[in-house]
Amino acid sequence: MARAATAAGNGLPLLDGGVPLLGHLAQFFRDPVSVLKRGYRSKGRLFAMNFMGQRMNVMLGPEHNRFFFEETDKLLSIRESMPFFLKMFSPEFYSFAEMDEYLRQRSIIMPRFKAASMKQYVPVMVEESLNLVERLGEEGEFDLIPTLGPVVMDIAAHSFMGREFHEKLGHEFFELFRDFSGGMEFVLPLWLPTPKMVKSQRAKRKLHAILQSWIDKRRAAPLDPPDFFQTMIETKYPDGRPVPDEIIRHLILLLVWAGHETTAGQVSWALADLLQNPDYQKVLRGEISSLLGGSDGRDLGWEQAVAMEKMDLALRETERLHPVAYMLSRKARADIERDGYVIRKGEFVLLAPSVSHRMEETFRNPDAYDPERFNPANPDAQIESNSLIGFGGGVHRCAGVNFARMEMKVLVAILLQNFDMELMDEVRPIAGASTYWPAQPCRVRYRRRKLDGSEAGADMAALARAAGCPAHT
Numbered sequence: 231m232a233r234a235a236t237a238a239g240n241g242l243p244l245l246d247g248g249v250p251l252l253g254h255l256a257q258f259f260r261d262p263v264s265v266l267k268r269g270y271r272s273k274g275r276l277f278a279m280n281f282m283g284q285r286m287n288v289m290l291g292p293e294h295n296r297f298f299f300e301e302t303d304k305l306l307s308i309r310e311s312m313p314f315f316l317k318m319f320s321p322e323f324y325s326f327a328e329m330d331e332y333l334r335q336r337s338i339i340m341p342r343f344k345a346a347s348m349k350q351y352v353p354v355m356v357e358e359s360l361n362l363v364e365r366l367g368e369e370g371e372f373d374l375i376p377t378l379g380p381v382v383m384d385i386a387a388h389s390f391m392g393r394e395f396h397e398k399l400g401h402e403f404f405e406l407f408r409d410f411s412g413g414m415e416f417v418l419p420l421w422l423p424t425p426k427m428v429k430s431q432r433a434k435r436k437l438h439a440i441l442q443s444w445i446d447k448r449r450a451a452p453l454d455p456p457d458f459f460q461t462m463i464e465t466k467y468p469d470g471r472p473v474p475d476e477i478i479r480h481l482i483l484l485l486v487w488a489g490h491e492t493t494a495g496q497v498s499w500a501l502a503d504l505l506q507n508p509d510y511q512k513v514l515r516g517e518i519s520s521l522l523g524g525s526d527g528r529d530l531g532w533e534q535a536v537a538m539e540k541m542d543l544a545l546r547e548t549e550r551l552h553p554v555a556y557m558l559s560r561k562a563r564a565d566i567e568r569d570g571y572v573i574r575k576g577e578f579v580l581l582a583p584s585v586s587h588r589m590e591e592t593f594r595n596p597d598a599y600d601p602e603r604f605n606p607a608n609p610d611a612q613i614e615s616n617s618l619i620g621f622g623g624g625v626h627r628c629a630g631v632n633f634a635r636m637e638m639k640v641l642v643a644i645l646l647q648n649f650d651m652e653l654m655d656e657v658r659p660i661a662g663a664s665t666y667w668p669a670q671p672c673r674v675r676y677r678r679r680k681l682d683g684s685e686a687g688a689d690m691a692a693l694a695r696a697a698g699c700p701a702h703t
């Protein structure tokens with residue numbers, strides 16, 4: 231049961247092992263997921279950490295996930311939990327704005343990620359993935375994050391700002407963007423003029439100037455048929471008012487910011503998982519070659535990408551095992567009673583997909599890589615709502631989830647179709663990061679495959695086996 235409470239009551243059980251003054255802060259920043267796992271093992275689904283006197287209340291499992299998502303913007307505030315957002319964007323923007331303004335701004339971007347609009351991004355995703363194949367050549371080594379990160383940025387710049395912007399200004403935009411992202415400060419006060427904060431603010435001003443010049447250019451000479459950017463600058467609010475340029479600039483930066491590190495990390499994990507699970511890699515190869523035949527992927531269209539159902543399962547399993555957004559955060563707006571405990575107004579409330587996704591009660595054999603657990607055709611499929619939350623939930627669920635899933639599908643499919651790959655390094659999560667991606671180096675050795683489509687038949691047998699076909703045991 232959950233309700234706003236004023237009654238006296240005990241706080242959530244406090245995790246052991248805090249040190250004077252800092253509490254659990256230092257150990258958390260060193261290795262957040264281990265601390266969260268220790269909390270679950272020793273205290274269960276509800277526990278608290280101490281960050282220099284500030285209580286951080288952690289909730290785990292589908293029931294608590296549901297509560298967290300349903301109470302966001304009611305008992306739980308998103309805006310107070312991410313103050314750095316204010317510095318990177320502005321007080322009237324998105325989650326920081328009043329609810330009706332937030333919903334108005336959200337309604338500008340959501341239609342751009344519906345199925346009908348998504349179709350226009352697939353050719354861009356294919357083109358940028360094939361550019362990577364071209365750059366990699368016949369054989370060699372690449373490091374996952376530094377190689378896939380720029381492809382994700384190319385896809386974003388090309389999809390959201392258009393080909394011409396991407397070709398002329400993409401590089402400068404990317405460089406500035408890296409500095410801008412450095413403004414995501416969790417520990418130090420935001421008014422402190424640290425070098426990375428000064429850099430971030432300078433980059434923000436330059437990014438806004440670049441985007442404004444692009445808005446002016448497109449207003450003077452509209453693109454027909456319109457692409458993402460053209461549609462954004464022509465969109466009106468439901469009451470007919472034009473959307474201010476400042477909001478358009480912030481929205482573009484928000485999309486790139488929210489989708490860049492996350493997708494780069496998640497797609498790197500997806501590839502690393504597949505390279506460690508050759509049986510399922512084979513299943514995917516079968517699916518890909520049954521759809522693409524002997525093509526390198528340039529014919530890959532929306533319909534084929536949607537038909538990659540095994541790839542969907544693999545991406546979901548990676549989202550479960552390695553959620554890059556390993557923790558979501560809110561602040562309590564009032565005292566909240568939860569299972570007999572009280573969370574006080576002003577305290578933080580956290581979800582931890584990184585731990586909830588590995589709970590035995592929710593997922594059978596949780597540390598094993600088993601994409602088929604999500605296959606709805608399996609009688610024992612594990613698809614309880616609010617159990618897989620790598621893209622969040624409720625009204626603030628990731629706006630770009632369809633875009634990200636499609637992008638990862640295309641990139642992984644094209645890499646698997648074109649290269650034989652093996653991992654050279656042990657895959658470990660990065661320590662102390664805000665985005666939980668594989669630590670560097672995480673190198674892959676690759677060699678170009680001969681593409682004649684002859685593997686499709688053999689791989690279809692593996693596909694049938696994985697789907698549990700008794701004729702292929």
Ligand code: HEM
Nearest residue numbers: 485488489492493496555558620621622626628629630634
């Ligand atoms: C694998 C890649 C991605 C992951 C794991 C991811 C994860 C998430 C999560 C967990 C949230 C909710 C945060 C919260 O409730 O506190 C979120 C929100 C959001 N994401 Fe993503 N994201 C990804 C890619 C993208 C992409 C590609 C875009 C844009 C094209 C995007 C745009 C957004 C936006 C705008 C929000 C804010 C939604 C709102 O508050 O209304 N994300 N994302």
